[in-house]
Amino acid sequence: MSIVEEPINIKIGVVHLNVSQLDRAAFFYEEGLGFKSISKNDQEIILGAEDDIPLLVLHKVNNPPPRKRTTGLYHIAVLLPSREDLARLIFHMVNNQVNIEGTADHGVSEAIYLTGPEDSGIEIYCDRNMEDWPIDDEGQLEMGTQSLDIDNLMMTLQGKSKLFQRLPAGTKIGHIHLQVAELENTATFYSTLGLQLTQEYGESAMFFAGGEYHHHIGVNTWQSAGAGPLPEDTAGLRYFEIIVENKPALDEIKTALEQSQIPIEENESGLFITDPNGIRMLIRPQT
Numbered sequence: 323m324s325i326v327e328e329p330i331n332i333k334i335g336v337v338h339l340n341v342s343q344l345d346r347a348a349f350f351y352e353e354g355l356g357f358k359s360i361s362k363n364d365q366e367i368i369l370g371a372e373d374d375i376p377l378l379v380l381h382k383v384n385n386p387p388p389r390k391r392t393t394g395l396y397h398i399a400v401l402l403p404s405r406e407d408l409a410r411l412i413f414h415m416v417n418n419q420v421n422i423e424g425t426a427d428h429g430v431s432e433a434i435y436l437t438g439p440e441d442s443g444i445e446i447y448c449d450r451n452m453e454d455w456p457i458d459d460e461g462q463l464e465m466g467t468q469s470l471d472i473d474n475l476m477m478t479l480q481g482k483s484k485l486f487q488r489l490p491a492g493t494k495i496g497h498i499h500l501q502v503a504e505l506e507n508t509a510t511f512y513s514t515l516g517l518q519l520t521q522e523y524g525e526s527a528m529f530f531a532g533g534e535y536h537h538h539i540g541v542n543t544w545q546s547a548g549a550g551p552l553p554e555d556t557a558g559l560r561y562f563e564i565i566v567e568n569k570p571a572l573d574e575i576k577t578a579l580e581q582s583q584i585p586i587e588e589n590e591s592g593l594f595i596t597d598p599n600g601i602r603m604l605i606r607p608q609t
Contacts, residue, residue, distance in 0.1 A: 325531060329530050330515070330516035330517070330533070330566060330567075330571055330574075330575070330604060331532055331533035331566070331567050331571075332517070332532030332533065332538055332564050332565060332566055333494070333532075333538065333564075334494075334495045334496065334497055334498055334538055334539075334562065334563065334565070335495070335562070335563030335564065335565040335566065335604075335606070336376045336377060336378065336379055336485075336495070336562070337349075337377070337378055337379075337398050337495055337498060337559070337562045337563070338379045338381060338559075338560040338561050338562065339378060339380055339395075339398075339442060339558070339559060339560060340377070340379065340381050340382075340383040340555075340556060340557050340558055340559075340560045341380050341381070341382065341383065341401070341439055341440055341557050342382070342383055342384065342386045342440065342493060342557045343380075343439065343440070344365075344366075344380060344382040345608075346439060346447050347367075347380050347438075347439035347440065348362070348367045348369070348380060349425065349439070350438060351355070351369055351378065351380075351439075352369070352420060353418070354415065354420040354489040354604065355400075355411070355415075355420070355444075355446070355489070356371075356411065356486060356487065356489045357369040357370065357371070357377070357378065357488065357489055357582065358370050358371060358372060358488050360374055360376060360390060364382070365381065365382050366379055366380060366381050366382065367379070367380045370489075371434065371488065371489035371490060371491060371493035372488055372490055372491040372493075373488060373491035373492065375494075377400070377493065377494070377495055377553050378398070378495075379560075381560055381597065383555045383557060384554060384555050385553070385555055385556040385557065386440060386556075386557050387440050387441050387546065387555060387556065387557045388552070388553060388558075389551050390549075391501075391545055391546055392460070392501075392546070392549050392550055392551060392552045392553075392558070392597040393500070393501050393502055393503050393546050393549050393550065393551050393552065393601060394500065394501055394551070394552045394558045394559040395442060395498070395500065395501065395520065395559035396496055396499040396500055396501045396540070396542060397435070397442075397443030397444055397445045397446055397498075397499045398442070398443070398445070398495060398499075399433075399444075399445040399446075399447060399482075399494065399495065399496045399497045399498065399499065400444065400445070400447070400489070400493060400494075400495060400496065401447060401448070401449065401494045401495070401496025401497075402446065402447070402448045402479070402489070402490070402493055403448070403490055403491075403492040403493065404448060404473060405448050405478045406478045406479060406482065407448065407490050407493075408434070408446065408448045408475065409475050409478050409479050410479060410484060410485075410486045411446065411486060411489075412434060412472075412475070412476070413476070413479070413484045413486065413529055414486035415436075421436060421437075422434050422435070422436055422437075423436050423437060423572055424436075425433050425469075425470035425472065426467045426468065426470055427467075427468040427469060427470045427471065427489055428464050428465050428466060428467060428468075428536075429446075429450070429455060429456040429464065429465055429468070430449065430455045430456070430463070430465055430536040431447045431448060431449050431450060431536070432447060432448055432450070432470055433445050433446065433447035433470070433511060434446050434470075434474045436446070439595045440557040440558075441557075442558075443499070445499070445558065447496065449496070449536075452534065455536065455578075457575060460542075462521070463520050463521050464521070465521055465529070465536060465537075465538060466524075469566075473508065478503050487536050492591060495562075497537050497538050497539060497540060497560050498538075498539055498540070499539075499540035499541070499542070500540065500541045500542075500545075500559075500599070500601055501541075501542065501543075501545060501546035501549070502542065502543060502546060502597075502598075502599040502601070503543070503547065503548055503549050503598070503599045504543060504547065504548070504599075505525075505526070505528055505543060505545060506598060507598040508528070508541050508597065508598055509528055510543075511584070511597050511598055512530045512541075512597075514578050514582050514584065515532075515564070515575055515578070515579075515605070516532065516574070516575065516578070517530040517531060517532050517538070517539065518530065518531055518532070520535075520536060520537050521536075521537070523542075526542055526543045526544055527540065527541065527542035527543075527544070527549075528540070528541050528542075529541075532564075532566075534600065538564075550600070551582050551599065551600025551601070560602070561594070561601075561602035561603055561604055562603050562604075563603065563604045563605075563606060564603055564604070564605045564606075565605075565606060565607070565608055566605060566606070566607055566608065567607070567608055568607050568608065569607050572592060572593065572605060572606070572607045575593070575605055576588075576593060579593070579595060591604060591606050591607030592604050592605050592607065593605045594605070
């Protein structure tokens with residue numbers, strides 16, 4: 323198994339989701355969470371933030387989510403620029419009766435959780451400064467799950483406008499969390515791409531990053547151990563983008579994939595590949 327020799331810097335680009343009820347899903351993301359519609363037609367809708375940078379693409383398909391558990395999306399994670407932005411969005415969601423199902427302080431970040439259209443998991447979060455991230459006695463990152471101090475978070479809006487219209491400029495897809503069938507081959511695959519294991523969570527979850535970040539990709543087997551991939555033309559994760567710094571970085575990944583005999587579909591956008599769990603991704607250079 324060949325791997326990329328040097329640590330590689332990445333970010334998560336556009337996440338493509340299949341939905342069987344396109345207009346209903348778009349309404350949720352636009353009105354409930356403040357995404358901005360960049361373009362739309364009968365088959366797909368491109369959503370972003372105030373700066374018109376695409377974050378999500380919704381694709382119309384014929385079939386709703388399968389009843390049987392599959393591999394694929396656990397949640398997308400929308401990264402807001404600041405604590406004030408997160409507080410303002412929470413205020414908006416509460417006023418519009420959007421159900422927040424969970425909250426957490428992960429040490430590296432403060433987050434809320436909800437379920438979107440057709441059982442799509444969603445995390446919305448803001449990062450803490452890197453120097454404040456929790457590190458264990460061995461110098462390793464130690465993300466956890468503690469109670470979120472909502473009162474302290476909402477105090478960031480004291481004396482400031484609570485008006486929320488849409489997601490602010492600078493909003494990103496901070497990371498993506500995947501449901502996988504098993505971890506050993508999955509870890510080998512992402513290591514081949516040059517990603518670094520930043521933390522193991524028990525024996526059922528792992529977190530990987532490209533560059534100085536807590537994680538860009540999370541994987542777990544909590545509800546998907548031994549599961550098969552999502553069928554085509556079915557609501558769920560279609561594919562997601564991994565963005566690398568430049569063409570030389572992409573070429574290095576391509577070489578590692580070829581040496582590891584991982585099938586590649588190459589086009590003008592970049593490299594389409596599939597992980598051991600049947601999850602597709604596009605690796606492309608920064609434009």
